[in-house]
Amino acid sequence: MRHLLDTQTLDRETALRILDVAEDMSDTQSREVKKLPTLRGKTVVNLFFEDSTRTRISFEAAAKRLSADVINFTAKGSSVSKGESLKDTAQTLQAMGADAVIIRHPASGAPRTLATSGWISAGIVNAGDGTHEHPTQALLDAFTIRKRRFGLDSRGRDLAGIKVVIVGDVLHSRVARSNVWLLATLGAKITLVSAPTLLPQNVSHWPVRVLYDLDEALAEGPDAVMMLRIQLERMNAAYFPSEREYSRRWGLDAVRAASLPSDSIVMHPGPMNRGLEISSAAADSPRSTVLEQVTNGVSVRMAVLYLLLAGERNDERGEDK
Numbered sequence: 001m002r003h004l005l006d007t008q009t010l011d012r013e014t015a016l017r018i019l020d021v022a023e024d025m026s027d028t029q030s031r032e033v034k035k036l037p038t039l040r041g042k043t044v045v046n047l048f049f050e051d052s053t054r055t056r057i058s059f060e061a062a063a064k065r066l067s068a069d070v071i072n073f074t075a076k077g078s079s080v081s082k083g084e085s086l087k088d089t090a091q092t093l094q095a096m097g098a099d100a101v102i103i104r105h106p107a108s109g110a111p112r113t114l115a116t117s118g119w120i121s122a123g124i125v126n127a128g129d130g131t132h133e134h135p136t137q138a139l140l141d142a143f144t145i146r147k148r149r150f151g152l153d154s155r156g157r158d159l160a161g162i163k164v165v166i167v168g169d170v171l172h173s174r175v176a177r178s179n180v181w182l183l184a185t186l187g188a189k190i191t192l193v194s195a196p197t198l199l200p201q202n203v204s205h206w207p208v209r210v211l212y213d214l215d216e217a218l219a220e221g222p223d224a225v226m227m228l229r230i231q232l233e234r235m236n237a238a239y240f241p242s243e244r245e246y247s248r249r250w251g252l253d254a255v256r257a258a259s260l261p262s263d264s265i266v267m268h269p270g271p272m273n274r275g276l277e278i279s280s281a282a283a284d285s286p287r288s289t290v291l292e293q294v295t296n297g298v299s300v301r302m303a304v305l306y307l308l309l310a311g312e313r314n315d316e317r318g319e320d321k
């Protein structure tokens with residue numbers, strides 16, 4: 001694997017390989033000594049132009065558990081505020097010896113630009129670009145669904161026939177996009193539930209079914225319900241009448257969560273708007289996998305870094321594999 005830029009172009013074999021290596025990594029994380037020597041001598045740069053808690057820390061933990069050196073860069077407090085370009089910033093980091101660059105950027109396509117421009121030779125991982133994609137979030141979500149469904153027997157399995165309902169602000173969600181492409185590749189049946197104003201115009205071309213009524217979708221007994229964050233910071237207009245009305249129609253409260261089959265899981269990528277798209281009762285219930293997703297994120301990102309920097313990075317022609 002040369003880069004990880006999206007899940008739309010990630011084939012089934014590579015996706016399953018990442019999930020299976022993540023299983024191996026997860027096994028090592030239950031040992032007393034969690035650190036592996038695999039990436040000793042490698043340097044991983046976290047290049048974050050947008051805020052993050054989970055993704056940045058998770059990549060840092062993943063890299064350190066593989067014994068890589070980690071450089072954390074955040075745009076705030078850097079020379080970006082003096083107008084330094086993405087190219088100059090990236091080349092500066094490359095000059096410090098970066099082998100992999102994990103980039104989060106408000107512009108959709110920024111990771112692909114880094115990967116294809118020839119500015120730097122490091123492997124690039126998209127940690128969220130605008131409203132485009134967040135591939136490692138989708139991989140950790142798929143890993144979580146698979147582990148909950150198949151337990152110790154997960155390796156090699158796809159998600160054929162698994163019913164996943166994705167609810168909320170699809171329009172602004174890179175998490176939703178990455179999940180739609182990856183879950184479809186793995187054979188899941190995906191239903192999007194949202195206000196009509198919070199769906200992208202091209203959703204009819206996506207491998208999903210669309211419903212507007214959350215209770216109708218929940219009545220079908222999905223295996224997983226994935227709640228999306230309402231991205232107030234990306235909204236420049238009124239997409240719904242009020243937060244109270246949104247919560248009443250599309251929020252997952254305790255009653256709705258309790259209506260699900262006993263083995264259904266409730267997911268959220270975080271950060272959560274408690275009381276808006278999800279109630280505390282649902283977020284903290286035994287069926288919630290919110291913290292499990294965070295834990296699994298470290299194993300999945302260890303797998304991605306391993307495959308990028310140690311495992312199978314033998315394609316020096318620059319193709320995505």
Ligand code: CP
Nearest residue numbers: 052053054055269270
């Ligand atoms: N899920 C996710 O991307 O969270 P952060 O924004 O905290 O990284």
